[in-house]
Amino acid sequence: MHDLIVIGAGPAGSTSSYIASLLGLKTLIIDFQEFPRFKPCGGGLTVKSLKLLESLDIDIDSIVEKYCKRVYLITYSGVYELVSSEPIITTVSREVFDKHLLQHALDQGVEFMLDKIVSIECRSDEVIVRGLRDIYRAKVLIGADGAFSITAKFLGNHVCMRDCAIAYMSYVEDSHIDYAVLDFTRIKYGYAWIFPKRNSLNIGVGSLRIENYTKVLIDYVSELNLKLRFVRGYPLPIK
Ligand SMILES: Cc1cc2nc3c(=O)[nH]c(=O)nc-3n(C[C@H](O)[C@H](O)[C@H](O)COP(=O)(O)OP(=O)(O)OC[C@H]3O[C@@H](n4cnc5c(N)ncnc54)[C@H](O)[C@@H]3O)c2cc1C
Structure with missing residues (x-):
């Protein structure tokens, strides 16, 4: 069993799983897409985002398109x-940026699983996450699964x-x-x-x-x- 499962390997998922792994948590990140993957985005990072990445020691100089x-x-x-x-x-480029962040998480010891999560069950002592390929268990779950979040749906917070x-x-x-x-x-x-x-x-x-x-x-x-x-x-x- 993992300490933490993160659904979604976009910037939110990769960054949170990276931090969790830095803190010593056995972390699994699950995404149904292989990386690099396309995400509609302007790819514009604010000063605040850059400061956050810097505070996490994530260097993006090599992948910046323009300052x-x-x-x-x-x-x-x-x-x-x-x-x-x-x-x-x-x-x-979001394709490159997201892959870069995910790679940082993997280098920090996070495990990656390619799977589409279809249901989530919260029990008193664990969370059971069911994918099309397998079933995963952890003490804690982070839903970082984007605009059509299945985590939000299972928490009764369906995004309209x-x-x-x-x-x-x-x-x-x-x-x-x-x-x-x-x-x-x-x-x-x-x-x-x-x-x-x-x-x-x-x-x-x-x-x-x-x-x-x-x-x-x-x-x-x-x-x-x-x-x-x-x-x-x-x-x-x-x-
Ligand atoms: C056209 C457009 C332009 C934008 N421009 C900017 C910009 O310039 N700057 C900026 O800061 N923001 C911009 N945004 C917003 C930005 O794209 C989002 O805020 C950001 O992508 C959110 O990141 P995230 O990690 O939360 O989710 P996402 O990047 O959406 O990642 C979610 C991940 O979860 C995975 N996933 C979803 N469901 C499941 C499931 N059931 N099982 C397994 N995996 C799953 C997906 O495959 C995906 O990889 C823009 C958005 C749009 C639409």
Whole structure:
């Protein structure tokens, strides 16, 4: 039996299992996807995220796509330029970033299991986690299984779409800018972003109001005279 099972090997799961293992807990992390895996995301890390990673001794220098020391905020009252000697937004590829964090956890002694969890049973002295491949037992469970969390569902906290924000992202080929843009004039209750990567731009829109914003994003990219590769949307639980 493990001390801890973590469902989901995204940033939340990998980081929490890494910390648990550092604290000496026998930890198992379970995900139904093999890594690296695609996750719709802007891949923009804030100063707070970087500080957290630094405090955990997780070095991401080798996988950073761009450090943005300049950010443009486009608002109805004007365009503001933020400049800093330190990066304001640091961009990564989520495929690479998530694999990097998981590798840190594995190097720290965390075990990984490829399985899709379908049910969770809490007993007084253990948690029983049933997957499509096997049954797992631990003293404690962390649900880090994302927007459609099965852990939340089994705890009676089913995530409804009305409790979610939504964001759509796309990639376009371009590598010429090293600043980020947050545009608050494109979409109601949200913003559009442009985050530069090494060989591309990650462009997206996110809003607190759930709607299909595919066309908003397509129009935005075409106004910028850029060529869109694809559009992916995904909910963000906010309650
Ligand atoms: C379009 C878009 C753009 C975004 N841009 C940014 C950004 O620029 N910066 C930022 O900080 N945040 C951004 N976000 C938010 C960010 O993506 C999420 O907050 C983040 O991914 C949450 O991480 P997590 O580890 O909680 O979950 P996830 O990264 O979603 O990982 C959950 C994991 O759980 C696994 N899983 C789920 N169910 C099961 C199951 N039943 N059994 C086994 N495994 C399971 C999944 O396979 C997955 O690997 C964006 C979100 C969207 C949708």
